[in-house]
Amino acid sequence: MSDLPPAQQTPRPPEPVVPPPPQTTGSRLASLAVASALFMEFIDSTSLSTALPTLAKAFDADPIHLKLALTSYILALAVFVPVSGWAAERFGARRVFLVAMTVFLTGSVLNGFSTSLEQLVVFRIIQGMGGAMMTPVARLIVVGSTPKEKLLTAMGWFTMPALVGPLVGPPLAGFVLEVADWPWIFWLNVPVGLLGMAAVMRFVPHIVTPDPGRFDWSGFALSAVAICGVVAVAETAGVGLIPWPAQLLIVAIAMACAWGYLHMARRKVRPILDLGLLRHATFRASILGGTFVRLGIGAGPFLMPLLLQVALGWTPLQAGTVTLAGGLGVLGARPFAAFMLKRIGFRAQLTLFVTITAVLTALPGFFTAATPAALIMGLLFAAGFARSNQFISANTIAFADIPPEKVAAASTLQAVCQQIGLALGISFGGLMLHLTRNGAHGALTPSDFTLPFVAIGAVTLLAVPVYLALDPKAGANISGHRRGEEP
Numbered sequence: 001m002s003d004l005p006p007a008q009q010t011p012r013p014p015e016p017v018v019p020p021p022p023q024t025t026g027s028r029l030a031s032l033a034v035a036s037a038l039f040m041e042f043i044d045s046t047s048l049s050t051a052l053p054t055l056a057k058a059f060d061a062d063p064i065h066l067k068l069a070l071t072s073y074i075l076a077l078a079v080f081v082p083v084s085g086w087a088a089e090r091f092g093a094r095r096v097f098l099v100a101m102t103v104f105l106t107g108s109v110l111n112g113f114s115t116s117l118e119q120l121v122v123f124r125i126i127q128g129m130g131g132a133m134m135t136p137v138a139r140l141i142v143v144g145s146t147p148k149e150k151l152l153t154a155m156g157w158f159t160m161p162a163l164v165g166p167l168v169g170p171p172l173a174g175f176v177l178e179v180a181d182w183p184w185i186f187w188l189n190v191p192v193g194l195l196g197m198a199a200v201m202r203f204v205p206h207i208v209t210p211d212p213g214r215f216d217w218s219g220f221a222l223s224a225v226a227i228c229g230v231v232a233v234a235e236t237a238g239v240g241l242i243p244w245p246a247q248l249l250i251v252a253i254a255m256a257c258a259w260g261y262l263h264m265a266r267r268k269v270r271p272i273l274d275l276g277l278l279r280h281a282t283f284r285a286s287i288l289g290g291t292f293v294r295l296g297i298g299a300g301p302f303l304m305p306l307l308l309q310v311a312l313g314w315t316p317l318q319a320g321t322v323t324l325a326g327g328l329g330v331l332g333a334r335p336f337a338a339f340m341l342k343r344i345g346f347r348a349q350l351t352l353f354v355t356i357t358a359v360l361t362a363l364p365g366f367f368t369a370a371t372p373a374a375l376i377m378g379l380l381f382a383a384g385f386a387r388s389n390q391f392i393s394a395n396t397i398a399f400a401d402i403p404p405e406k407v408a409a410a411s412t413l414q415a416v417c418q419q420i421g422l423a424l425g426i427s428f429g430g431l432m433l434h435l436t437r438n439g440a441h442g443a444l445t446p447s448d449f450t451l452p453f454v455a456i457g458a459v460t461l462l463a464v465p466v467y468l469a470l471d472p473k474a475g476a477n478i479s480g481h482r483r484g485e486e487p
Contacts, residue, residue: 034138036196042165047173049301076128078419085412104130112183167327174320229254286398296460298425325377329384362457
């Protein structure tokens with residue numbers, strides 16, 4: 001190979017010591033085993049979203065403030081994900097994955113014992129520390145051990161249980177809240193996680209990678225402060241939780257740390273967040289476009305349960321059953337995405353489905369008590385279908401032009417940007433809801449949700465010009481789309 005790593009690095013074979021299994025069945029089993037992490041995470045997040053109104057009553061808190069239960073977890077992911085790539089290379093991906101699942105399950109158990117919103121936030125951060133080391137390493141195991149021509153298939157098997165998670169989560173949470181109490185939403189993670197750990201130990205091989213060297217502690221500290229500062233200000237902006245002079249100070253500190261990190265990262269061979277990867281057009285489009293989409297749709301899991309359960313007066317079981325349609329739409333997109341990518345390519349697919357996603361994201365803002373449940377389910381199904389097509393395409397094209405020795409760094413940067421986008425999306429949706437109510441603390445009404453949903457739909461559309469800038473043949477080595485122009 002003529003494309004060698006930088007001279008400062010110790011020369012090592014770029015391929016893992018353990019090659020990908022030659023049989024498709026073995027590869028599928030390994031992908032499904034590590035995907036148990038995604039399955040757990042998505043069940044947890046969608047279940048918690050359904051339970052937000054119940055938790056607001058249990059903790060005697062404003063429903064809008066319950067977004068802290070979502071953003072605290074996501075913030076922990078964004079801060080600690082950069083550790084995952086280094087740890088996987090230093091200690092072995094399988095070992096790190098199992099330790100991360102243990103931490104995640106510990107946080108899940110502690111969440112069930114929370115007696116206040118503050119305790120829940122702390123325990124969600126612990127849970128997020130495990131999640132930060134879990135899902136990115138799982139993706140790294142799949143991507144790092146799969147030839148690029150097989151990547152789309154491998155990612156399909158990897159994300160399949162993750163698609164089932166949102167399908168099962170809402171109705172499961174509604175059922176649990178009907179027959180038991182809210183702590184069981186967290187405690188149900190334990191049997192799922194233990195089964196997943198057993199599958200990983202059975203089917204996932206040890207993969208040896210080059211020694212990553214010393215951990216970049218200074219880069220980690222600077223990036224962590226910058227990320228925490230930005231998310232903290234976004235989470236508290238406009239709601240009066242932090243005085244505006246303190247918010248300005250936090251922003252200044254965050255920006256100074258971000259500048260310090262950028263200045264320092266240019267001098268390092270292996271920075272903790274390798275921003276040089278953004279030179280690849282396909283990776284840059286995936287990150288930037290995906291961030292805009294998550295800024296838009298990230299608020300959905302927070303706003304939808306409040307709309308259905310608080311504003312429209314539905315029970316958790318009714319709301320969870322109806323939102324099941326969104327999970328069905330996500331699941332239905334799996335076989336369709338690969339077919340469409342081969343026919344029209346990444347650029348057309350991304351542009352088409354992000355536009356549809358934006359429109360369907362805004363429509364729940366017009367739901368009223370008179371809106372038929374069947375219509376709501378149909379729209380949620382279509383939204384899940386479009387959103388899944390968009391994310392399958394965006395997550396896959398990110399690795400189209402990434403060299404093998406940079407896969408770990410790319411996976412880390414992608415995961416961090418995803419979590420920041422989701423956290424900012426929830427904060428943005430909460431801010432729009434707060435502004436609509438003018439700070440009032442009365443009961444939520446359906447009209448209170450019109451502006452928030454329209455706003456997050458509009459933000460999603462910002463991804464369109466990003467995707468249109470892609471070359472029509474971008475990612476053809478993965479999608480199989482060989483035409484020089486769009487049909």
